[in-house]
Amino acid sequence: MRRTILAAALSLIPAMGVAAQCGNDASGFERWKQAFAAEAQRAGVGQRGLQALAGASYSQGTINADRNQKGVRYSLNDFIRIRLGSLDGFAAQAKRRLDQNRNFFNALEQRYGVPSGILLSIWGMETGFGRNMGNTPVVSSITTVAYDCRRSDFFTPHAIAALSMVDRGMLSANQRGAFHGELGHTQFLPGNALRYGVDGDGNGRVDFYNWADAMASTANFLRQKGWQPGQPFGQGTRNFRVLNDWNAATVYQQAIAAAAERIR
Template sequence: MRGPDGIAAQAQTPGGDQQAAFQAYLQDFRSRALAQGVTARTLDTVLPTLTYSQRVVDLDQSQPGGSPTSPASAIPSFAPYRAKHVSDALIAKGRAAYAAQRYRLQKIEAETGVPESIMVAIWGQETSYGGYTGNFDLANSLATLAFEGRRRALFEGELTATLKLIDRGIPRSQLKGSWAGATGYPQFLPSMYLRLGRDGDGDGKADIWTNPADALASIGNYFVNAGWRRGEPWAVPASVPPSLDRDSIATRMNSPRCPRVHARHSRWLTMREWRARGVVQLSGPAVADDELATLLEPDGPGNTAYLTFGNYRAILDYNCSNFYALSVGLLSDAVSN
């Protein structure tokens, strides 16, 4: 990650012109937000408090996706990532969270088909089970990013959604999160909360900021929406024979969404076809012969490989990174064992 002393930080000093342009943008935005159904009362309360945040812009521009110079070949090893994200401490805290929420989780799994441990693992990966959820004021960050304009449609939509949450009575002091607008235990974007937030404890409110049951129910609902298939695993570890002809299993698909992540997987073959090629499941649940899987070798040939199923894509939908999806799955397996 580039430091805040990079070129971008020097090019845009938040002087008077910048703040004036930001205020002009907010005036334009106000009419669009009214048309979207945000109340004038909320707009009149929130908009005058917003200021352009150079820090948020610097963080946005230091993202890998924001720099066209990051080399595609520089894929780090999964092992150190795994050590950090599927640590003994996260597993132990996950088991405690799993036990504490069990009675609610069982109900959510029965309703959604999403495994209890997958919901817990997302909570663990996103915020260390609620330990850290971010301190950026959502309205201020999202207004800044919308004004900056690199992804205005996305961030203006999220700013509008944040104001709708305030309209619903959620206090602004609670609407904090990452610099990019992810909020609460599951790190939902505000629009995602409006669409997929769920009440998990029956009080009629979906409080993903302080209530684990509501956060877990909302995560479960997210996975239903992302196409999670009940009773099917996410992936299983596999051994790969040195003789495997990798050209013959190369994918020919070009995914429209995060193509680099999907390009690291083989094409889809059935478990029967994998076995015929000498790729053998090492552990995990029994998988039907005609189940389709892709082969992922996160650290290349000779290291641990995974046969990944349709449900792996639902985890990628939450956060499109192979290391993230593997960590969620492995933490889930560890928590439920």
């Protein structure tokens, strides 16, 4: 069985130099995979990553979600009501997790300078503290948007990264995540996961479906993007601007900062 899967993966690789052509529906996806396999191999993707690509399916759910994006147009109060319920209730949930793991979060703040309130706010905002990390196969979703002509240039490096993560054992070939390939407790795109991933629990592996690794990686991401330890993070500050690298919606950034102020 393993030889059959490997043969199928290697059969995707055409002659060198054949460009992967994007498309707008499922009809060209298998042909695109054949060309993309060569691109992935040139980028260093190995057998396990190629096998994952061979098993990827066109994700119509991903395309439906991508086409129906309308942006964030809510006021801050409406956004908090819809996403968090209330700041006080959300902060209370975060505080319970902080109280259970205060030494861990203190250690992260000492190392990266990012307050626990910011990390917990992002965790709660993204997946409800891990309750909903998505149900779409990551490799299928990220290769679908890499193939789709709408934003192929943006998602192609993330698709390569996802296959590399499979190679390294950071991601299983059938792991599930959000519609655009976001994965784990704080919904990293694969390229960012590969670049900023940190082993938070000390077991020698980086697993974004492990909350400790996800928290450490999120702290590392923010610090690498310019977070200033010990400095304020309210709107207008340098640290607030760093939140734009996490999510470009101002109302999202405002909600993170407001919730973090309540999590002590």
